[in-house]
Structure formats: C-alpha cells, structure tokens
Amino acid sequence: MKYKPPDKGTKKKKMKNSKKFICLPLLVIFASCNAQNKENKNEMKQENIVNEQVSEKQLKNFELNDFKRTDTDGDFRMYELNEKCIVFNKVLNEEPLKISIHKNYNFSEYLPKINEYIKWINSNDLRRKLENSFAETMEVEIIETWYDNIEAYKASITVEDDGVMYALISCRDSNWEQGILTFDLWLKEKEINSIMNPVLHRE
Numbered sequence: 001m002k003y004k005p006p007d008k009g010t011k012k013k014k015m016k017n018s019k020k021f022i023c024l025p026l027l028v029i030f031a032s033c034n035a036q037n038k039e040n041k042n043e044m045k046q047e048n049i050v051n052e053q054v055s056e057k058q059l060k061n062f063e064l065n066d067f068k069r070t071d072t073d074g075d076f077r078m079y080e081l082n083e084k085c086i087v088f089n090k091v092l093n094e095e096p097l098k099i100s101i102h103k104n105y106n107f108s109e110y111l112p113k114i115n116e117y118i119k120w121i122n123s124n125d126l127r128r129k130l131e132n133s134f135a136e137t138m139e140v141e142i143i144e145t146w147y148d149n150i151e152a153y154k155a156s157i158t159v160e161d162d163g164v165m166y167a168l169i170s171c172r173d174s175n176w177e178q179g180i181l182t183f184d185l186w187l188k189e190k191e192i193n194s195i196m197n198p199v200l201h202r203e
Contacts, residue, residue: 059086059118059119059122060115061111061112061115062081062083062111062114062115062118063111064107064108064111066081066082066083067079067080067081067082067099067107068080068082070098073100075102075103075104075161076100076101076102076103076158077100077101077103077107078098078099078100079098079099079100079101079107080096080097080098080099081096081097081098081099082096085097085118085155086118086122087121087122087152087155087169088121088122088127088147088150088151088152088171089122090151090152092152092153092154092155093153094153094154095153095154095155097118097155097156097157098155098156098157099114099156099157099158099159100156100157100158100159101158101159102159102160102161104161104163105159105163110159113165114157114159114165117157117165117167117190118157120190121155121167121169121187125190126187126190126192127147129191129192130147130185130192131146131147133192133195134146134195137194137195137198138195138198142175143175145175146173146175149173149174149175150171150172150173150174150175151171151172151174152169152170152171152172153170153171153172154169154170155167155168155169155170156168164188164189165188165189166186166187166188166189166193167185167186167187168184168185168186168187169184169185169187170182170183170184170185171183171184171185176200178200178202178203179200179201179202179203180200180201180203181198181199181200181201182197182198182199182201183195183196183197183198183199184196184197
C-alpha cells in the first residue's frame with residue numbers, strides 16, 4: 001500500500017514512446033487554434049462549470065456519518081463519501097471520493113485533517129502549483145483558462161502508517177484541440193509529487 005515515486009527517467013520514456021500518448025509541439029496544439037472558436041468553447045465550458053457546482057456547504061467540514069465503511073485492505077480501512085465532493089472547484093461526478101486510512105489512526109479523529117486537505121485541493125495554492133507543474137512536465141505553455149477547463153473524475157486520499165497523506169486524482173484536460181488529455185495527479189501532503197500517465201484521446 002506504500003506509495004513510491006515513479007522513476008523520472010521511466011516517466012519521460014513512457015511519454016516519448018507510448019503509442020497511446022501523442023505529445024505535439026506547442027505551436028501545433030495551442031497557436032494553431034482559431035481564436036473565436038476557442039472563446040466560444042471556453043464560454044460553453046464556463047457555463048457547464050457553473051451548472052456542476054453545488055452549495056457552499058460542500059466545501060465545509062464533512063461529518064463522520066457522511067462516509068460509509070466499504071472494505072479492509074491489509075492494514076488499511078476503506079471509506080467512501082456519501083455526499084458530493086468538490087475537486088478543482090467542480091463536482092466529482094463519476095465516482096465518490098475514496099479514503100484509505102491506516103489502522104494506526106482513528107478515522108473520526110483524523111477527519112478534521114482530511115477536511116482541511118479537501119479544502120486545500122480546491123485552493124489557489126494548488127492551482128498555481130498544478131499550472132506550473134503541468135507546464136513543466138508537458139513542456140507546454142498553458143492558457144489562462146486552463147485550470148477552469150480541467151475536471152477530476154476520480155479521487156482518493158490515503159493516510160499512511162506514518163500519518164502522511166497522499167492524494168491520487170484522475171483528471172481530464174479539454175484544452176487540447178486534438179482531443180481530450182487524461183492524466184493522474186499524485187499529491188504528497190500539500191505538494192505535487194508527480195503528473196503521471198498522460199494520454200491524449202482523439203475526438
């Protein structure tokens with residue numbers, strides 16, 4: 001259950017050689033788009049974002065009865081959130097938020113830290129770090145509305161035996177003209193550990 005950082009050399013190799021992932025030059029991906037079409041597309045996506053958001057209470061503290069115990073995996077107890085959860089300021093729609101917590105910790109006592117972590121995931125601090133990390137990893141220049149047009153479709157938080165929290169978030173990036181890019185964001189505490197498994201799905 002322990003998380004291990006991916007080998008940086010392996011990550012670069014996979015990005016370069018994978019048949020599924022298409023990494024196109026910056027000028028092809030971003031500079032060749034029609035400005036008016038891009039503006040209209042972004043306006044439509046902003047409307048969808050507004051429609052997906054729920055009340056402010058979703059960013060407040062969840063309570064113990066908002067979660068259900070689902071399983072045990074070795075030394076870890078597994079939970080799912082019964083309520084809607086906000087990730088990147090949008091509703092996590094496809095799957096509920098999953099929590100894995102080591103037996104060293106009582107879930108009810110650790111819940112305040114989990115609530116704080118969820119709020120940080122929606123913070124401007126993570127937004128800035130994600131924008132910078134994505135641009136560096138993918139070797140692209142992101143547009144101003146990039147963050148507003150990505151969405152998370154799966155998310156899990158793990159509390160390890162040493163109390164360190166990790167999050168794994170599966171994302172869709174619709175800013176690419178050639179299709180939709182999916183990638184996994186791996187967080188360790190309040191830092192980005194890596195961006196993994198980028199795949200461009202052609203439309």
